[in-house]
Amino acid sequence: DAKTTQPTSMDCAEGRAANLPCNHSTISGNEYVYWYRQIHSQGPQYIIHGLKNNETNEMASLIITEDRKSSTLILPHATLRDTAVYYCIVRVANDYKLSFGAGTTVTVRA
Amino acid sequence: GAVVSQHPSWVICKSGTSVKIECRSLDFQATTMFWYRQFPKQSLMLMATSNEGSKATYEQGVEKDKFLINHASLTLSTLTVTSAHPEDSSFYICSAETGLGHNEQFFGPGTRLTVL
Numbered sequence: 001d002a003k004t005t006q007p008t009s010m011d012c013a014e015g016r017a018a019n020l021p022c023n024h025s026t027i028s029g030n031e032y033v034y035w036y037r038q039i040h041s042q043g044p045q046y047i048i049h050g051l052k053n054n055e056t057n058e059m060a061s062l063i064i065t066e067d068r069k070s071s072t073l074i075l076p077h078a079t080l081r082d083t084a085v086y087y088c089i090v091r092v093a094n095d096y097k098l099s100f101g102a103g104t105t106v107t108v109r110a
Numbered sequence: 111g112a113v114v115s116q117h118p119s120w121v122i123c124k125s126g127t128s129v130k131i132e133c134r135s136l137d138f139q140a141t142t143m144f145w146y147r148q149f150p151k152q153s154l155m156l157m158a159t160s161n162e163g164s165k166a167t168y169e170q171g172v173e174k175d176k177f178l179i180n181h182a183s184l185t186l187s188t189l190t191v192t193s194a195h196p197e198d199s200s201f202y203i204c205s206a207e208t209g210l211g212h213n214e215q216f217f218g219p220g221t222r223l224t225v226l
Contacts, residue, residue: 034214043114043203043217044154087153096142096207098215100154 003027004088009105018075020104022088025069031092033064035073037084038103044087047073078108113137114206116218123194124226131189131221133204139184140206144215145177148201160187194225 005023012018024033035047048055048062050071055062061074075082087103113136123129133143142161146154158174160166160181168174178190187206191198201222205215 036217038154041201041220041222043116043205043220046214046216049214096144096159096215097156098144098205099156100146102153 018078020073034089039084114218120222143187
């Protein structure tokens with residue numbers, strides 16, 4: 001049972017912002033939204049996570065809607081090295097398990 | 111900080127042999143480590159969760175006698191694929207958490223196993 005829904009793929013131009021949507025309409029109050037990415041043939045890399053407030057770090061920004069049913073990961077200035085599969089995951093705070101769905105394959109083009 | 115290493119990065123073995131993969135947290139102590147498997151063009155599938163000093167918890171459908179996991183210290187977990195067969199060929203990835211509050215998991219670079 002998929003907890004999140006993401007587009008299969010998306011392209012974006014180098015230097016432009018990449019906005020990656022994620023739907024999690026069944027999210028419960030104690031579940032966080034996590035984003036990871038996996039560059040080809042590497043282990044996943046943590047990007048950002050949040051509960052209900054918008055979050056920003058050196059890699060990206062996470063915008064969570066007020067009803068928490070969806071979120072958007074924003075890569076402010078995409079580079080070719082951002083080409084990867086991006087996974088949106090919901091997870092209970094005290095549950096260490098991460099359930100990876102299919103993710104969104106993001107291709108950044110010059 | 112928060113670096114997780116795996117060794118080897120790739121291994122090729124003959125069918126019927128056993129292969130050991132190491133996962134180390136280099137700059138933190140990992141109370142919990144996880145092992146994932148990823149087949150080509152598929153997503154990561156959790157195989158098992160291991161806590162230091164205790165038996166691993168395997169996900170449904172994962173044979174515990176085939177995939178032996180040992181978490182002997184706070185910085186090392188090993189996965190041994192026993193009597194490997196071609197269908198075990200996959201990308202094996204470990205991850206680690208510190209267990210201090212609400213932390214993200216840190217992933218290793220993965221190990222590519224090819225069984226001939």
